[in-house]
Amino acid sequence: MAERPQALDRAIGALAGVAVGDALGMPSQTFPRQKIAETYGHITDFVAPCEGHPVSHGLPAAAITDDTEQTLLLARLLVRSxxxxxxxxxxxxxxxxxxxxRERGLRDLLGPSTKRAFEALLSGxxxxxxxxxxxxxGAAMRVAPVAIVTPSGSVAALVDRVEEACRVTHNTREAIAAAAAVAMVVSRGVDGADFTSALPAALEAAREGARRGAPVGESDMAGRIEAALDIAAHGTEAELARTIGTSVASRESVAAAFGVVRLAGGDPWKAAVIAANIGDDTDTIxxxxxxxxxxxxxxxxxxxxxxxRIVTVNRLDLEELALALLDLRRMRTVEAAG
Known part of the structure; x- marks a missing residue:
């Protein structure tokens, strides 16, 4: 089998990373760290959720949740339009x-910010x-497709695209800054960067994102990410969780995700395993x-x-979608050069 071009392998890697991290964290989501340990021991592989799990009950091991499903929906929307x-x-x-x-009898529904925003939009x-x-x-968890279609050369241009995708549901400086930082790492990764070399641009994107949207929430998302990275460089997973937090707030979970990748040394499987055991919003982190x-x-x-296993259990075709997203990226690169 021929080796894939690097950009395609990286784009598939981004989408696969969403699915793998989501599925590993699925059985432990909403549980504090201690309860995860008491219920599952230390999660090191895909496991089914415990009986009566408040969100994931009934899902098989390696099943994805709303994080991946919304990411793929956004990817298809970008390709269609x-x-x-x-x-x-x-x-x-x-x-x-x-x-x-709801028809499938599942409980992983739209988050509170997204639900409120859509109801308001449809009411006029x-x-x-x-x-x-x-x-x-929510915006940061599904931003990977925006990053794949957007070249990383211009921070302002990338943040423009992130702000556009955030506008309806997460039009605040905290959410835009958080999603912009994630998007820049992904976009730089598609260009061939490793995690460490992508960080300066990601922090710059976070600072630019903090100038966008409503002045609500965390004003220094870049500082939160830097703090998480510093803890991860010198401390432990437990210290990261305790100091930064792991809730659904962008200032906690998105910053924590940066720390998780550093703790894992950039290894995507190790990062997903750390996230699955870190507590609270494990699937999104x-x-x-x-x-x-x-x-x-x-x-x-x-x-x-x-x-x-992820591809088989969830019937995913990540390569076809990644190719379509990269076609859009090439179009935008040509437009920017012209």
């Missing part, structure tokens, strides 16, 4: 997705206003950390059997 972001279509897409989730509130309270991590580590290592950076 190149060159523009249709706020109403995005709202309708996710509302239809939630209805399907302008898209520039609907997301002005959203500081949770895993998805975000996985996207960044996956983009910076490529699909080849994952254990082949783990990646194959």
């Amino acid at each position: 190149p060159g523009r972001f249709d706020d109403l279509e995005w709202a309708r897409t996710l509302i239809a997705w939630e209805a399907d989730v 509130v302008d898209a520039s206003e609907t997301g002005r309270a959203g500081t949770t991590n 895993g998805a975000i950390a996985g996207a960044m580590a996956g983009a910076c290592s490529g699909a080849a950076g994952f254990p082949r059997d783990k990646l194959q």
Whole structure:
């Protein structure tokens, strides 16, 4: 089998990282660290959720959740509508997705920021206003496709695209800065960077993102990320969780995801394992950390059997989607050069 071009391997790695981190964290999501240890021991592989899990009950081991499903929905929207972001279509897409989730008897529904924003948008509130309270991590968890289609050469241009995708649901400085930092790591990864070399641009993107949206929530997301990276460089997973936090707030979970990747030395599987045991919003921290580590290592950076299991259990076709997203990236690169 011929070796994939690097950009394609990195784009697949980003999408695969979302899925792997999401699925590993699925059985432990919402549980504090101690309860994860009491229930599962130390999670080192895909496991089914415990009986009666408040969110994941009934899912098989290696199943993805809303993090990956929303990421792939956003990717397909970008492919269908190149060159523009249709706020109403995005709202309708996710509302239809939630209805399907309910029909499947699952409990992983739209997050609070997203739900409120879509209800307001469909009732006639302008898209520039609907997301002005959203500081949770929903935008960062699904931003990987935006990063794959957007070249990393211009921080301002990349943050423009992130802000556009955040507008309806997470139009705040905290959420935009957090999503912009993640997106820059992924975009730089597609260009061939490793995690460490992508960080300066990611911090710059976070600072630029903090100038966008409503002045709500964390004003120094870059500082939060730097603090998490510093703890990870000198401390432990427990210290990272205790000091930074692991809740759905972007200032906690997104910063923690950066620390997780550093703790893992950039290894995407190790990052997903750390996230699965870190406590609270484990699946989303895993998805975000996985996207960044996956983009910076490529699909080849994952254990082949783990990646194959994710693809098989969830019937994913990541290569076809990655190719379509990279076509858009090439178009944007040509447009920027012209």
